[in-house]
Amino acid sequence: MPRVQLPVVTPKRRAWNKGRIIGQKRPLLPKQVWALRARLELAGNLRDLAIFNVAIDSKLRGCDLVRLSVTDLVKDDCVRERVSVIQGKTKRPVQFELTKNTRDTVSAWVRSPEMIGCPFMFPSRFHDRPHISTRQYGRLVRDWVISIGLEPSGYGTHSLRRTKAAEIYRKTGNLRAVQLLLGHTKVDSTVRYLGVELEDALSISEQIDI
Structure with a gap:
């Protein structure tokens, strides 16, 4: 009998996002910020508390946050109010x-x-790195949100970047201000980043009672 040549089957690679929750990470709520801050203070973890507080105030991307130098924040032994x-x-x-x-x-x-x-x-605790990596920062954020009972898959380093920006928009509705604070070149980016269209639609819907 002639041999039948079967087609070569290439094994499928596992999708990078299989089993993961992807998409925008949620900002922290004010009560969650204070709960997390209180835990870090009680633990006496000064480094993590500094990272957390600077991350919330600065609204920086993780790659920019980890590269901050002392002279970026401190001048003549005084911490700058604006950076x-x-x-x-x-x-x-x-x-x-x-x-x-x-x-x-x-x-x-x-x-x-x-x-x-x-x-x-x-600074990194590893001798071959001058500062913590974005991966290390991500692990810290994961540990922090777990410590206050949040599901880590819903939060990440961008949660800290979005937290204060989302609160500013919620209280003022000033997209231009949030755009400047996040360093976005286009306001459209800010709209997408905050999910403004959905939030506005839900707010309007909540006010209509039929």
Whole structure:
């Protein structure tokens, strides 16, 4: 009998997002911010508290947050109230404010023994890296949200970037202000980032009672 040549079957690669929840990560609610902040304070974890507070105030992408230098935030032994940095993605400057609570945390952190001689705000504990990586930062955020009982698949480093921006928009409705604070070049990007169209539609719907 002639041999039948079967077609070669190429095994399918597992999809990178199989079993994962993808899409935009949720911002933290104010009560969740304070719960997480309180846990870090009680644990005496000064480094993580500084990272968390700066992340919330700065609204920076993770890649820009981990690269912050001490001189970006501190001048003449005083923590700056307003900071300007160049974004790695857009190469454009973005400004942000540091609240008093964050300034106090940063001041205590840069004066700690762990920070002696460190040029970066958040140095890595691995000798071959000058500062923490975005992957390390992501693991920290995962541990933080788990510690207050949140589902980690719904949150990530962008949750911290979005948290204050989402709250500002909720209270003011000022898209232009949020665009400037996030460092977006186009307001359309801010609209998509905040999911404004959906939020507005739901708000309008909630006010109609039939």
